[in-house]
Amino acid sequence: MPKTGGGAIMKTAVVICPGRGTYNKAELGYLARHFPDEALLAQFDEQRRSGGQALLGELDGAARFSVAMHTRGDNASALIYAATLGDFLSIDREAIRIVAVTGNSMGWYSALACGGALSAQNGFLVANTMGTLMQQSLIGGQLIYPFMGENWQPHRERRADLLALVDDISMRPDHALALSIDLGGMLVLAGNEAGLSAFERAVEPVQERFPMRLGNHAAFHTALQAPVAERGREQLPPSLFAQPDLPLIDGRGAIWWPGSSDPGALWDYTLGHQVVETYDFTHAMEIAAREFAPDLFILTGPGTTLGGAVAQSLILAQWRGMGGKEDFKARQEKAPLLVSMGMEDQRGAVTRRA
Structure with a gap:
């Protein structure tokens, strides 16, 4: 097993890149606090x-957080990509050996750059372009609804019932509804207003906040996004893509291996299936755990909201015998399995020290 210069054993890690909805009020100033390369940030700006867009420095350095400004697709995607890549670059590679990279939804674009299939600049181009195209079209919307209880114990029958309801609604005239993201113990659904409203009427409110509409979110990962996928393929050529340096786990759970991946196929997936079909983050996490068996799962910033879905996905995979929230908490207290870089008290465990 590899050792650090000081003789300590290196830990292996799968890095997880978050998607939309993770740069919020608490993250204002995240790039100023944590991005390690001013010259690279200037290239993004x-x-x-x-393109006549607000600069990252202006958005991140704003006096106050604005939902209308900061959560727009054309702004949020750029902020989240930059924050994610900055955190990835800050990981202490002398203490941590990264064995694979994955992400949730828009986090796939970040994962491509972290894993070397896109350069940092081309990754920003892809994330910024797709975020802008989504915002310009803003086709449909998303909502989120849990099938796990607050104890995070698997409830597969409940999940099946909810998906059957989604299928029923989708068959109604003028109703569009589909599973957008399989997100641990949550179902992220996307569709048109008729489909989303029908689901909201059919289910009971739970935990005093669900079903929850996601503001400034389109019907990601559904057939409604076909026009966005087409425009993305027109604007982003296959020549941007290369062989990855690290294994990449996509939204189907497929692994793109260094040295044996087809960059053209990677482009085709990223601007095709990934845009218009369900993103199975739960399965991606199961593959990450079972195929790479890392010591750590490192969740980059911004934000910490994806941490619950990571833990729930590991519970659903019965990883290391975890069967619910208490099992995960006990495991974290004994020897942390998940490190969230968006939490100041955790990021120091995996970042370089001055």
């Missing part, structure tokens, strides 16, 4: 400037 040059892309934004050439």
Whole structure:
């Protein structure tokens, strides 16, 4: 087993890149606090400037957080990508050996850059372009609803019942509804207003907040996004993509291995299936655990909201015998399995020290 310069044993890690909805009020100033390369950030802002978009420095340095401004697809995607990549670059590679990278939804674009299939600049171009196209079209919407209880114990029958309801609604005239993201103990659903409203009427409110509409979110990962996928393929050529340096686990749970991946197929998946079909984050996490068996799962920033879905996905996979929230908490207290870089008290465990 590899050792660090000081003789300590290196830990292996799967890195997880978060998606939309993770740069919120608490994350304002995240890039100023944590991004390690001012010159690279300036290159990202040059892309934004050439497109007439607000600069990352202006958005991240705003006096106050604005839902209308910061959660727009064209702004949120750029902020989240930059924050994610900055955290990835800050991981102490002398103490941590990264064995694979995955992500949730938009986090796939970040994962491509972290894993070397896109350069940092081209990754930003992909994330910023797709976020902008989504915002310009803003087709449909999303909502989130749990099938796990607050104790995070698997409830597969409940999940099946909810998906049957989704199928029933989707068959009604002028109703569009589908599973957008399989997100641990949550179902992220997407569709048109008729489909989303029908689901909201059919289910009981739970935990005093679900079903929850997601603001400024389109019907990601459904057939409604076909026009966005087409425009993305027109604007982002296959030549942007290369062989990954690290194994990449996509939204189907498929692994793209260094040295044996087809960059053209990676482009085709990223701007095809990944845009218009369900993103199975739960399965991606199961593959990450079973195929790579890392010591740690490192969740980059911004934000910490994906941490619950990571833990729930590991519970659903029965990873290391975990059967619910108490099992996960006990495991975390004994020897942390999940490190969230968006939490100041945890990021120091995996970042380089000055």
